[in-house]
Amino acid sequence: MTNFSKKIxxxxxxxxxxxxxxxxxxxxxxxxxxxxxNKEITEILNIILGGSxxxxxxxxxxxxxxxxxxxRIRLDGIxxxxxxxxxxxxxxxxxxxxxxxxxxxxxxxxxQDGRFSVSMEKSLIEVRTSTLPAEWGExxxxxxxxxxxxxxxxxxxxxxxxxxVFKKEIKKPHGMIIVTGPTGSGKTTTLxxxxxxxxxxxxxxxxxxxxxxxxxxxxxQTQVDPQKGYDFANGLRAIVRQDPDVILVGEIRDLETxxxxxxxxxxxHLVLSTLHTNDAAGTVARLIALGxxxxxxxxALNMAVAQRLVRKVCPKCSQLIGPTKEEQEKIERSLxxxxxxxxxxxxIKKPKGCEHCNFTGYRGxxxxxxxxxxxxxxxxxxxxxxxxxxxxxxxxxxxxxxxxQDGMIKVINGITTIEEVERVVTx
Numbered sequence: 001m002t003n004f005s006k007k008i009x010x011x012x013x014x015x016x017x018x019x020x021x022x023x024x025x026x027x028x029x030x031x032x033x034x035x036x037x038n039k040e041i042t043e044i045l046n047i048i049l050g051g052s053x054x055x056x057x058x059x060x061x062x063x064x065x066x067x068x069x070x071x072r073i074r075l076d077g078i079x080x081x082x083x084x085x086x087x088x089x090x091x092x093x094x095x096x097x098x099x100x101x102x103x104x105x106x107x108x109x110x111x112q113d114g115r116f117s118v119s120m121e122k123s124l125i126e127v128r129t130s131t132l133p134a135e136w137g138e139x140x141x142x143x144x145x146x147x148x149x150x151x152x153x154x155x156x157x158x159x160x161x162x163x164x165v166f167k168k169e170i171k172k173p174h175g176m177i178i179v180t181g182p183t184g185s186g187k188t189t190t191l192x193x194x195x196x197x198x199x200x201x202x203x204x205x206x207x208x209x210x211x212x213x214x215x216x217x218x219x220x221q222t223q224v225d226p227q228k229g230y231d232f233a234n235g236l237r238a239i240v241r242q243d244p245d246v247i248l249v250g251e252i253r254d255l256e257t258x259x260x261x262x263x264x265x266x267x268x269h270l271v272l273s274t275l276h277t278n279d280a281a282g283t284v285a286r287l288i289a290l291g292x293x294x295x296x297x298x299x300a301l302n303m304a305v306a307q308r309l310v311r312k313v314c315p316k317c318s319q320l321i322g323p324t325k326e327e328q329e330k331i332e333r334s335l336x337x338x339x340x341x342x343x344x345x346x347x348i349k350k351p352k353g354c355e356h357c358n359f360t361g362y363r364g365x366x367x368x369x370x371x372x373x374x375x376x377x378x379x380x381x382x383x384x385x386x387x388x389x390x391x392x393x394x395x396x397x398x399x400x401x402x403x404x405q406d407g408m409i410k411v412i413n414g415i416t417t418i419e420e421v422e423r424v425v426t427x
Contacts, residue, residue: 010100175302
């Protein structure tokens with residue numbers, strides 16, 4: 001199959017002396033940038049990229065102001081200020097990044113997208129670049145696609161009961177599994193973890209993505225290119241003719257893609273995809289809103305999943321403390337209708353902040369999930385085109401633990417905090 005993925009234009013080799021530097025938090029990254037700020041622009045960019053990758057940043061933001069420029073990095077979903085530098089450094093960085101990314105150097109009045117790769121510690125990391133005209137110059141964002149972000153199903157943060165459900169559902173020969181959530185909630189990571197789990201030489205897996213974020217061995221991956229008339233719908237039509245067993249559709253955005261994906265699920269393929277909805281119950285309503293009929297959705301859908309990412313408390317500086325009366329009530333109220341037993345003399349972890357966690361109290365992220373299965377009873381219910389509220393009530397009646405409840409279970413288990421769960425999801 002033709003692969004329309006864009007060619008990576010440039011490649012940066014991060015020198016060994018940078019990879020061996022003791023960059024453990026944002027202040028140490030700032031110090032290393034300050035050491036080279038008056039040197040060659042390639043050296044400055046190497047430190048910014050190498051240091052950000054070492055810290056596990058997902059994005060690098062370069063934001064010009066009138067007389068200075070701010071550098072920020074996104075760690076565990078939260079932006080952190082790194083350093084402010086002079087305007088002339090920004091202009092040199094802008095040219096260097098555009099050149100590497102295959103962008104037009106003389107275009108400043110419209111957005112541009114590009115990509116390049118970073119070779120570091122024997123691994124190749126892709127960087128997606130975006131520029132946007134702003135008041136004082138172009139805002140630059142570099143998205144770091146580190147293959148180390150690809151994790152197994154066991155590492156996602158699924159509860160033991162939900163992990164068993166996942167493992168059973170992904171082995172089914174046909175039907176549809178849809179993962180929902182906003183941008184940056186880890187949907188792609190979950191889908192890739194599923195692919196890694198089911199991949200074997202006896203089945204053919206094809207993905208259609210926008211863009212291809214990570215490359216997986218033994219899987220055919222193709223990237224949409226709307227400018228050439230290659231979108232999700234006609235790409236998916238071509239994929240079905242390639243005799244696949246499993247199809248991954250990066251995102252269902254329109255009725256045509258939804259219809260082809262659902263038909264594929266009904267005719268002997270396992271289809272994995274994502275949708276932008278607030279919760280698992282919103283999956284059916286979203287497909288209906290796109291124009292698909294409940295009579296097609298009900299038999300095709302196997303499982304709908306919703307997820308968010310919460311930060312994990314730092315293992316080095318967090319403290320175990322008894323919850324306040326208000327916190328205890330909140331935990332008890334949220335888990336009232338579940339089988340989960342709240343321990344007596346409960347203690348929960350409180351973040352403090354240290355060098356290990358960039359003084360935030362948190363280090364790393366984990367998923368919180370909700371999922372419902374479509375059995376015979378649920379299939380009949382979907383045929384009535386229920387409201388999101390009604391579908392959620394039905395799913396909970398059948399045992400679904402909501403994302404908020406899953407978060408509270410992770411609070412009890414000392415993984416995250418109530419504040420962090422409330423930051424990403426409502427009760």
